[in-house]
Amino acid sequence: xxxxxxxxxxxxxxxxxxxxxxxxxxxxxxxxxxxxxxxxxxxxxxxxxxxxxxxxxxxxxxxxxxxxxxxxxxxxxxxxxxxxxxxxxxxxxxxxxxxxxxxxxxxxxxx
Amino acid sequence: xxxxxxxxxxxxxxxxxxxxxxxxxxxxxxxxxxxxxxxxxxxxxxxxxxxxxxxxxxxxxxxxxxxxxxxxxxxxxxxxxxxxxxxxxxxxxxxxxxxxxxxxxxxxxxxxxxxxxxxxxxxxxxxxxxxxxxxxxxxxxxxxxxxxxxxxxxxxxxxxxxxxxxxxxxxxxxxxxxxxxxxxxxxxxxxxxxxxxxxxxxxxxxxxxxxxxxxxxxxxxxxxxxxxxxxxxxxxxxxxxxxxxxxxxxxxxxxxxxxxxxxxxxxxxxxxxxxxxxxxxxxxxxxxxxxxxxxxxxxxxxxxxxxxxxxxxxxxxxxxxxxxxxxxxxxxxxxxxxxxxxxxxxx
Numbered sequence: 236x237x238x239x240x241x242x243x244x245x246x247x248x249x250x251x252x253x254x255x256x257x258x259x260x261x262x263x264x265x266x267x268x269x270x271x272x273x274x275x276x277x278x279x280x281x282x283x284x285x286x287x288x289x290x291x292x293x294x295x296x297x298x299x300x301x302x303x304x305x306x307x308x309x310x311x312x313x314x315x316x317x318x319x320x321x322x323x324x325x326x327x328x329x330x331x332x333x334x335x336x337x338x339x340x341x342x343x344x345x346x
Numbered sequence: 347x348x349x350x351x352x353x354x355x356x357x358x359x360x361x362x363x364x365x366x367x368x369x370x371x372x373x374x375x376x377x378x379x380x381x382x383x384x385x386x387x388x389x390x391x392x393x394x395x396x397x398x399x400x401x402x403x404x405x406x407x408x409x410x411x412x413x414x415x416x417x418x419x420x421x422x423x424x425x426x427x428x429x430x431x432x433x434x435x436x437x438x439x440x441x442x443x444x445x446x447x448x449x450x451x452x453x454x455x456x457x458x459x460x461x462x463x464x465x466x467x468x469x470x471x472x473x474x475x476x477x478x479x480x481x482x483x484x485x486x487x488x489x490x491x492x493x494x495x496x497x498x499x500x501x502x503x504x505x506x507x508x509x510x511x512x513x514x515x516x517x518x519x520x521x522x523x524x525x526x527x528x529x530x531x532x533x534x535x536x537x538x539x540x541x542x543x544x545x546x547x548x549x550x551x552x553x554x555x556x557x558x559x560x561x562x563x564x565x566x567x568x569x570x571x572x573x574x575x576x577x578x579x580x581x582x583x584x585x586x587x588x589x590x591x592x593x594x595x596x597x598x599x600x601x602x603x604x605x606x607x608x609x610x611x612x613x614x615x616x617x618x619x620x621x622x623x624x625x626x627x628x629x630x631x632x633x634x635x636x637x638x639x640x641x642x643x644x645x646x647x648x649x650x651x652x653x654x655x656x657x658x659x660x661x662x663x664x665x666x667x668x669x670x671x672x673x674x675x676x677x678x679x680x681x682x683x684x685x686x687x688x689x690x691x692x693x
Contacts, residue, residue: 273562306553309511311510311511
């Protein structure tokens with residue numbers, strides 16, 4: 236085992252997951268490739284969505300990959316940061332909106 | 347003003363130092379061996395369709411990625427005598443296209459004469475115009491008209507449709523002047539369908555990464571330039587930055603060199619090899635020496651034909667069958683969709 240849970244070099248080894256389960260890995264990577272192709276959304280738009288989601292799921296590999304990819308596809312630093320804020324707002328909002336549930340419960344049991 | 351590596355006496359101004367760094371990176375994966383694995387070594391010329399002539403290293407810009415190390419402080423300029431030798435070669439061959447580059451080719455005092463003489467021979471002329479030269483001085487304001495009169499194909503760099511990306515690579519204020527120059531070219535008819543006046547743009551990455559897919563980028567450029575600035579153009583060429591000269595300096599000083607070279611090598615695409623521009627082009631230096639491409643020229647890697655290494659001793663037959671001089675920087679032209687002065691060369 237390495238001394239760290241995350242190693243930047245491991246990103247390039249993503250495909251190695253097929254060593255333990257080839258069929259599922261092949262299906263996943265085929266699906267993955269299909270998802271990021273030009274479609275009703277452009278490959279560039281998908282890259283920015285992926286960047287925001289990468290932050291929301293706090294995946295360092297994905298942040299590494301899609302920070303590069305989004306910048307390479309032409310997004311500016313400020314556009315990329317706005318995308319991160321969108322992820323942040325949704326994540327923060329997801330926490331805060333549960334405050335309503337808390338209020339409901341308190342109102343239910345309080346005098 | 348940013349000075350050239352040469353004027354700064356920077357070690358990377360010496361081609362031998364550059365080659366040493368390039369060769370040291372990937373001893374286990376030489377470009378020649380890589381071609382050998384696919385049965386493509388030695389790589390030979392397929393015949394000469396294009397004479398790419400570098401008429402001088404002087405430029406009004408000092409771009410951070412420039413493989414020529416061009417700038418206002420470079421004094422190397424092609425003489426009229428060398429131009430006459432080029433014309434002689436063109437007269438006696440069926441080479442159909444002349445691709446003029448620099449520096450800013452328009453800064454050569456004999457530039458306009460040279461273009462007119464080439465056109466008299468019935469050849470197609472491409473000028474790699476940096477756009478800002480058109481606004482740099484009153485005497486260049488009429489360049490769009492001159493290009494039009496001579497039916498010159500204009501190829502111009504614009505690494506982004508936003509100010510930020512362009513100025514970061516090409517210098518402050520370059521974007522604004524480039525937009526004005528493109529509008530001037532459009533005004534005389536460049537880029538318009540049916541005009542016969544071709545205006546192509548070049549994208550190259552403002553950083554240590556490969557260009558995105560050319561077609562998708564062209565679509566985006568066309569939509570953005572039209573809506574923002576009412577600019578039209580014909581095609582976009584996505585060109586990979588080569589690890590040569592000032593771009594090599596950038597890669598090394600920013601700590602990106604190893605990663606960038608690894609990326610070029612891992613993205614090797616054998617499908618790009620047959621369309622490499624070195625196969626149908628001869629590159630002529632400002633002093634008349636011959637090279638396989640503009641990059642080999644800057645690395646002072648002369649053509650392999652020992653008896654035909656200068657425009658004055660141009661041997662069409664020998665050069666048409668020469669083997670190409672290959673070094674590690676060649677991985678830049680075969681990475682991903684491949685790269686040439688005409689953009690991507692493979693799907």
